Amino acid sequence: MEGGFRIEPLKEEDFNEIAELLNQTFGASRTRTYNLWKYEQTPPNQVLVVKDTSTSKVAGFVAQITLPIILGEEVYVAVQSVDGVVHPQFRGQGIFYDLCNESYRTSRENGAALVIAWTERYGGAWRVNIKKHGFLDIGLMKVLVYPIKPFRAVRWLGWGRLKSFVVGAVLWCRKILKHPRNIARLDLILEKGKWDYDGFSSCWKESLIPNAAAINKSSEFYKRRFSKSLWPTQEFYPISVREKDKIVCFAICITYTSKEGTSGIIADLHCIDGNDEALRLLIKECIEHFKAEGADYVRGWAKKSDWILKILVNSGFIIRDGRECLIMSPLSDDVTSDSPIFDFRLWDLDLCDSDHV
Missing domain, CATH: 3.40.630.30 (Gcn5-related N-acetyltransferase (GNAT))
Structure with missing residues (x-):
């Protein structure tokens, strides 16, 4: 990665900076949700952090959740893009693009055929930018799909079944992140x-x-x-x-x-x-x-x-x-x-x- 930045998996010592960045970007409630990703939902290699090499300060991160697709007797793999955040100080330097590239490379190595992202919380400029990265608008629920292995994805699902799966995957992900039973309990x-x-x-x-x-x-x-x-x-x-x-x-x-x-x-x-x-x-x-x-x-x-x-x-x-x-x-x-x-x-x-x- 050029410009004095490096990408690495999330480490324990990064959590406070990531939590603060999430709090600034989305509000305090997102910090609690992030706890769910880090400790319970997401394997370590699916939370990637980019750091300034001179200061070791967290410049941004991207998190994903693996979603098995169960079709009949076969099981396939897709990835739900949960969040991507870049610190305001480091925006405009191509960090998010490089983070996505590395994240999708990791997903491909783990056998994923496609990445799903919903855009309802972001403006039109962000959607245009992510489309330039290769995401496809399938016209459902403001959802974009990035086919890591497009021929395999289409062969698995077909276009109509792909749409149905995307809706189901997004609803399942929302249920996991927002279900009241998944808020930390002391009992x-x-x-x-x-x-x-x-x-x-x-x-x-x-x-x-x-x-x-x-x-x-x-x-x-x-x-x-x-x-x-x-x-x-x-x-x-x-x-x-x-x-x-x-x-x-x-x-x-x-x-x-x-x-x-x-x-x-x-x-x-x-x-x-x-x-x-x-x-x-x-x-x-x-x-x-x-x-x-x-x-x-x-x-x-x-x-x-x-x-x-x-x-x-x-x-x-x-x-x-x-x-x-x-x-x-x-x-x-x-x-x-x-x-x-x-x-x-x-x-x-x-x-x-x-x-x-």
């Missing part, structure tokens, strides 16, 4: 290593559409499912999130070593619909647990609910199989999405039903 309690069979059973039943199978998910079922008599050499580690007196989501974690390496396995993951913030907290704690256990990656299935899959993807998981929704998240710098460790499709331990992680 969520994280519990680690604590077995609450009745609470797990209740959460499991409420997270499923009532049917005959759900009736059997009793506390006794859980005691048998993860008992030492059934798995004498395996350690299970429960993590749950409680709201007041009720468990709203939980996961059973397994650390497993095989010839491919040490993996973290999420043997069960259930969340009552609408508890997005609790689920993000749970996933974050599961990843931290597996890191502490020395795991190279985390793996699991997420075939039950589209909204759970979206949160998992935005927590850094990679979709490895569209039909099975086999998901993985590398924890070691030596493990990437191209590593041979990701080539297999089935687990070494047959612990899970096919309709949930």
